[in-house]
Structures are given as C-alpha cells and as structure tokens.
Amino acid sequence: MLLGGPPRRSPRSGTSPKGPQSSTGHVHFGKSPQTWPRRTRPRSPGLAAPSGVRGSTQPKRRDFPRRAWLTALSRYGARLWMGRRPSLPEARGPAPRSAAASRASRSLASPETSPSPLPATTRGAVAGGGSVQGRAGAQKEVFPGQGAGKMAAPMELFCWSGGWGLPSVDLDSLAVLTYARFTGAPLKVHKISNPWRSPSGTLPALRTSHGEVISVPHKIITHLRKEKYNADYDLSARQGADTLAFMSLLEEKLLPVLVHTFWIDTKNYVEVTRKWYAEAMPFPLNFFLPGRMQRQYMERLQLLSGEHRPEDEEELEKELYREARECLTLLSQRLGTQKFFFGDAPASLDAFVFSYLALLLQAKLPNGKLQAHLRGLHNLCAYCTHILSLYFPWDGAEVPPPRHTPAGPETEEEPYGRRNQILSVLAGLAAMVGYALLSGIVSIQRATPARAPSTRALGMAEEDEEE
C-alpha cells in the first residue's frame, strides 16, 4: 500500500521526525488500510506532478476538515479538501501533535502547532492539517515508514456487498462503512453476501484487533471511537446532545418506514429487495434466507408499531408514511444550507442520516412514495450525492461493471445451455434406443449378417424365457 509512500517521503523529510513524537496516542501510524490503495493507485500518477502534496495518494476521504484544529488552515484545507486529494503528509506532522493536545484539552481551537509546518511546506498541507482533526486516522496514512507493525492486527469489517449504486445495500452496514470512511479508520472491509460467513452470523460485524467480534452497529461505532476514530470529536456538548436526539428521531420515525418500504411492501420486496438478495447470496441460502429476513423484519415492525388489527393496517401504513415524510422535512430544515449537519465536517449523525437517505434515494423502487417526497427535498439529495461522490467515488463507478458482467455470463451460458439441452436429449434417445435394441423390445430385421445372429440370439433368449 505504500504507493504513496516514496513520493511523500521527500517532502516529508522535514516533518517526519515530528510524526512519531506526536503519535503518543496514535499508534496507527503505520497502518495502511487495505481499502485505500485501490483508490489511490489510479490517482497517484496524476497527482505526483504538482507538488509533493499531491504526491500523497491519500484519498480525500481521509480528511475530514474538522474546524477544530487549524481554524485558518481548516478553512483553506476544507476548500482544498473538497476538490482534491489533500496531501497531508506534511500536515500530518503537526496535526497529530495538536491532535494529542486538543484531545487532552478538548478545546476546539488548537492551531498553535499547525501553522508551523505551513511555512516549511507550502503545500496543501493545509488541507492535511484541516483534515487531521482529532482523528487518528490521519496518521495512518502518512508515515509509512513508521511503526508499520504497531497494531496487532487490523480491524476487519464484514458487511453486505454493494448494489444499486451504493457501497452496501444494508442500512447498518452502510452506516458503519460511512462512519469508517469519515474517520479514516483503517478497516479491512470484507464485502460479502453470505451472512453465515461473518464471524458473528449477522452483518455488519466488526472483528477488532483483539479478536473480539461486535455486531451491533452502535457498539461498532463506540468501539471505533474508543480506538480514537472519533468523528464527533469536535462537536460541542450541545451538538452531541443534538446528535442523540436526531438519531432517536431517525430510529423512531424513519426506520420503521424504511423497513416497510424495502421488506414489507410487496412490490418493492419482490422486485427489488428479494431479487438483489437472492442473486447475491450463494446457493442454497438464496432460497430461504431472504424469506427469513423478511419475516424477522415484519415481526420487528409489528412489535414496534404495537398491536393493530388487520383492517387498520392501511391506516397504520399511512400514518407511518406521514410521520416519515414529516421526519424527512424536519431533517431538511435542520440541515438547511450547510454541508453537513454540524458545519463543515461530517459527524456520526451524518453517517446515519446518509445511510437512510442514500438507500431511499438510490434504490429503484417501484413503489416509491417516500422516494418522491425525498426527491423534492433538494438539500437532502444534494447532501447525499455530495457524500457519495466524496467518500465513495469508485463505489458508484464499480456498480455498472458488475451489472454488465452478470449479463455476460448469462448470454454465454445461453449457447452452452442450448447445446447441453440438445446433447442431453440425444443422449436420452440413444439410451432408450440402445436399451430397446439390446433387450429385444425392438428388433431390427435386417438382412445384414452382423445383425442377424444377435437378433436370433435374442429371439432364442425370449423363447427360452417363454418356455
């Protein structure tokens, strides 16, 4: 993964010594997330040209311009970050130090160290600095030479694979993945479509570096926070309280409707959800697992919405959708014209909101009443596409190819299929005819000498039997 390593080293020579010192709390320096290299590889050639900054192939994902650190830097950095890959190696040097400092003091402004590298390296280090924000993730990429073996084992995340233009089709997996991207946590992401393959039997599941397996999404995020991948580091107390409140709002109002739209609504379920899951899962799981998941979701929804009689179901549905529409409108009002819910940097709330909205927006649902309402809220749509293009750029590109390739094998299979059919029919016919001939049901009275003895022999055998 050290693709970006060599080019970075040169500019960084001045600042690298700082790195290890500052990494008191950040042991993730040497960790190179497996996912990044994929993205960075194509970019590096183009990037190497400009300054050393561009040489760093860190995907911009890693940087989340947290205003905290370098107020001036972050503003500049944010702009840079939005557009390109911030190269942050230089910035990383001071950033971790300030990160440690600010972490200790929990104060939002700690630009003291950040400006220093600026003069030294006039790069987009700014962007790097801005992005560093309290996130140990920042460290991980930049210093390939350091402590590559510091972490025991990388954390592994098992989640549902992508579809419909999204990196993952499952709500929880998408939320965890987005949070990991926001914070740049070095996770080894396994995108699988067989839940029985995950260490805990359900997806998403996180296997920590100590071998422990966590499968509740909130707990996964709490664990990432403990490992210092905290997207909420810069939030004020009140914003933290708002986060809790809005997450409760999402869970109470939007989650039941999302579950209903994807799993209970018959048309959607049959044409979209079940189709995707059945195609993605290996044989023989695809026969019974989607149905089982649907039953689980249905039961959950029924318990959540309380007892209701069958004739009230339609009304209950209308009520649910009405509340969901209200919830979406509220989210839109809260977001306003900001880039993220709490300013310029994404927080954990953004991860959750994004996962709900992205699923609603991207999946092509035949019954999309909520989708239509969501499309009318332009700032939420822009918010979704913004995050998608910023943090999951190749995921969006990845999807079309897989869509084409399934078509390929299918058409290839077609001629083979036909050929196999014909062959099997011929083989069947040959077997029947051979059996008939050999057992004397059909005898060929021909004048050929070769044939005659056998038929005679057969005929004699029959006579013997009769006798």
Added chain:
Amino acid sequence: MSLVAEAFVSQIAAAEPWPENATLYQQLKGEQILLSDNAASLAVQAFLQMCNLPIKVVCRANAEYMSPSGKVPFIHVGNQVVSELGPIVQFVKAKGHSLSDGLDEVQKAEMKAYMELVNNMLLTAELYLQWCDEATVGEITHARYGSPYPWPLNHILAYQKQWEIKRKMKAIGWGKKTLDQVLEDVDQCCQALSQRLGTQPYFFNKQPTELDALVFGHLYTILTTQLTNDELSEKVKNYSNLLAFCRRIEQHYFEDRGKDRLS
C-alpha cells in the same frame, strides 16, 4: 387515523371551544399506576396546564382498556377521545392553542427530535426497569399491575403484559442489555437534555413547549417514585439544572394553581 377522518376530526375539533368538563383518564394513582404511565399522564397534565386549559383527572382501573390506542393517558373532550401526548398536542392545536408556534423551523425540528429522544431512551428505560428487571417486577410491578383484579386474573394479565414488553424490548435491541447499560443510557439521555437546557429556564428559552411538558413528566416521576433501588433517580439527580427545571415547572404550573395535582 386516515387522512380523511383526521381532517374531519380536526374540523370538528376546531369548531368547538375547549369545554369545562374535559377529563383525563389514567389508572388508579395509589395502587395501580406504573412509573411509565404516570410519567405520560403527568406530561399531558403539564402540557394542558401550560396551555391554560382546565382538565379534571379521573382514575379508573380499566383506563388502559378504555383508551382508543391502548395507551394511557387519554382525554375525553366534548365527544372525542384522544390518547397519548402526540395526538393530544395536535388536537389541542386544532382548537387553536399551541405552545410551539413561536419556534422557527430548525427549532421545531430540534423539539421533535428531543421528544423522540425522551421517548426512545427515557421511556424505554422506564419500561425496561419496570418489566424486565426481576427485582422490580417481583416486588412492585406485578403487584401493582394486577391489583384491581381477582386471582388468577391478576397474575395472568401481569405475565401477559410482561411478555409483550419483553418481546418489544428484544425487537428494538434492548433485550440483551443489562441494568447497568440501561442506566448508562439514561445517564446519556439526561446529559443530552441537561446540555440542551443549559442555563435557560425552558428548553426554548422563555416559553415552555410540549418538550418541556414531556421532560417534566418523566423526570418528576422518576424523582418521586419509590422503586426497589434509587439508581434511576440518582442518575437524574446528578444534573442540577434538570432538578431546578422540574422544581420550576412544579411551582409555576402546579402549586400556583392552588390544586395539588401531584399528590
């Protein structure tokens, strides 16, 4: 309610002014009502007090079954019956009284979100404590819940309700939680509320809203209900501004009116 029925009801509701004989039904205060129901009932009472609407509290043993949605409390106004705080707020709004008109859009969004937070965390924690914590269940809940009924009905109904609540807890992922984790969640929720309240008198500065009523209902009930252990109320007591908030509302809206509804 379907949209048509709702429009109809709100039209009817808007037509009549608030009558003098509006009543609120809840379970028997002394022997039957449980922590979560008491909290909900108190929240509605506080809300109506804040709107200056007179309401009479009537205790009935079968209030839960009388209610149209199965939840208490419910109010009987004119010839309509509305249950739960959310619908009651809308009903009252249709009659022209509203506490949240002065808020802008963002504040309204925040208010709704915080109300959901209270419902999601505080109410669920109360339910958990009442129905899934064996000590409390055995000592308090079963006895109280089944008190109006003869044997064996009291046991049967209590077990049925407990089973139902346990299923719901499992569905939302609280089934595996321990009491300590639940108390942690309560603490987090109280911390969030405390931070949002800050030093203001009410959540949205000068005027109370339905959020204040809801928070007051829950916190006051938690603080004043005797349970097997005091951990829940201790968690709330950690936040002095919440205590001051409860006291302020109690003094202003309940004691000043002359009638002590919170006995």
